Amino acid sequence: MVKRLTKHGNSLALVIDRPILDLLKIDADTPLDISTDGEVLIISPVRDAAHQERLEKALQKVNRKYGRALKLLAE
Secondary structure: OOOOOOOEEOOOEEEOHHHHHHHHOOOOOOOEEEEEEEEEEEEEOOHHHHHHHHHHHHHHHHHHHHHHHHHHOOO
């Protein structure tokens, strides 16, 4: 999807389509983290600490169980 920025006062705004907002469960009250790697703009919803901890535990479990296989596949 290609989007263009729109003028909003002295700033520019990015309008995000409703289907994307619904998919990511983002609404007007959702805090967003905006960062960059120097080439790409990264916008992601800020999730609570409990959600982040569950995600990290799940990743650790997958890495313990399948780490060797994933490493071999990467080579």
